[in-house]
Amino acid sequence: MTDLQKEIDKYIERVPDFPQKGIPYKDISPIFLHPELCTKIIDEFASFSRGKVDAVCGIESRGFLFGIQIARAIGVPFILIRKAGKLPPPVISKEYALEYGTAKIELREGHLKAGQRVLVHDDVLATGGTSVACAELIEKCGAKVEQFSFLVNLSSLNGVDLLKKYTSDIQILLEF
Numbered sequence: 001m002t003d004l005q006k007e008i009d010k011y012i013e014r015v016p017d018f019p020q021k022g023i024p025y026k027d028i029s030p031i032f033l034h035p036e037l038c039t040k041i042i043d044e045f046a047s048f049s050r051g052k053v054d055a056v057c058g059i060e061s062r063g064f065l066f067g068i069q070i071a072r073a074i075g076v077p078f079i080l081i082r083k084a085g086k087l088p089p090p091v092i093s094k095e096y097a098l099e100y101g102t103a104k105i106e107l108r109e110g111h112l113k114a115g116q117r118v119l120v121h122d123d124v125l126a127t128g129g130t131s132v133a134c135a136e137l138i139e140k141c142g143a144k145v146e147q148f149s150f151l152v153n154l155s156s157l158n159g160v161d162l163l164k165k166y167t168s169d170i171q172i173l174l175e176f
Contacts (some may be wrong), residue, residue, distance in 0.1 A: 004044060007037055007175050008151070026152060026176060028123055031115045032065070035074070041173065044065060045121070045149050046073035048171045049087030053146050054116040057081050057107070060136055061123035070121060079111050079118075081134050092140060096133035105133055109151065125172065126152040128159030154176060 001009070011034060015025040045066060049056070053076060059165025060082045071078035084104035085095065090107040091169055112118070120134050133157075135145045145166040153160060153172040163170055 002038055005091075005174050008041065011037065012152070013173070015088065026063070026154070028151060031151075038066075038069075042069045042073055044173065045070045045171065048149060049119045049147055052169075053119040053142070055079055055112060055119055057132055057134060057138060059105070059120070059122040060086070062124070065103065067121040069097070070119070070149070074139065077111075079107055080131045081107055081120075081137065082104050092137065094133050094137040094140065096129060096136075098152065101164075105130070105137060107137060112121065112138065112141040112143050112165060114162065116143040117146035118143050119147040120145055121149045123151045125153045125159045125163075127157045128162035131167075132162050135153045135163070139166075156164065 002063050013027040013030050015027050017023065018025040048072065051076060055077045056067050056071035057079045058064045058081060068078045084095060084106055087106050087108050090109040092109050093104050093106045094102045095102050115137045118138050119129060124133065138145050147167060147169040149171040152174050155175045160170060
C-alpha cells in the first residue's frame with residue numbers, strides 16, 4: 001500500500017449496518033476535513049489523466065467532489081452527469097436497470113462533443129451499473145470513454161469487469 005493509499009484509508013470511516021443491516025458502509029466524507037490530503041488525491045488523479053482526455057464527466061453527486069477539481073487541474077471542461085429531472089432541457093438521457101427498478105441519468109445536450117476523449121469520475125465503484133450507464137450516455141453523444149477513475153473500489157462486487165468493455169485505463173486509489 002502506498003503512502004497516499006494509507007492516508008486515504010486512515011480517514012475512511014467504516015459504518016456497519018448502513019444504510020441497512022449487513023452493509024459495511026465506507027464513508028469518504030472525513031477525507032474532506034483534510035485539505036492537504038484532498039490536494040494529494042487531486043494531484044494523483046490529474047497526473048493519471050493529464051494529456052489523455054478532453055473532458056471530465058462526474059457522476060452525481062459525489063463524482064462532482066473530486067471530478068470538477070480534476071478537470072480544473074488538467075484544464076479541461078467538467079460535464080455534469082445528473083439524475084433525471086435535475087438539468088434544464090435540452091438533455092440526453094440514458095435509462096438503466098437497478099436491482100429493484102430503473103434509474104435515468106442525463107447530461108445537457110451540446111456539453112459533450114463528438115470525438116472527445118472522456119474521463120468518467122466517481123467516488124466509489126460498486127457494481128458498476130451507473131458507470132456503465134454513463135459510458136453508454138457518453139457514446140450516445142459520439143464521444144469516447146478514455147478513462148475511469150475512482151477513489152474507492154468495492155472489489156467484491158466486480159464492477160471493474162463491466163468497465164473493461166469501454167477501456168482498460170482505470171484508476172482506483174483504494175480497494176476494499
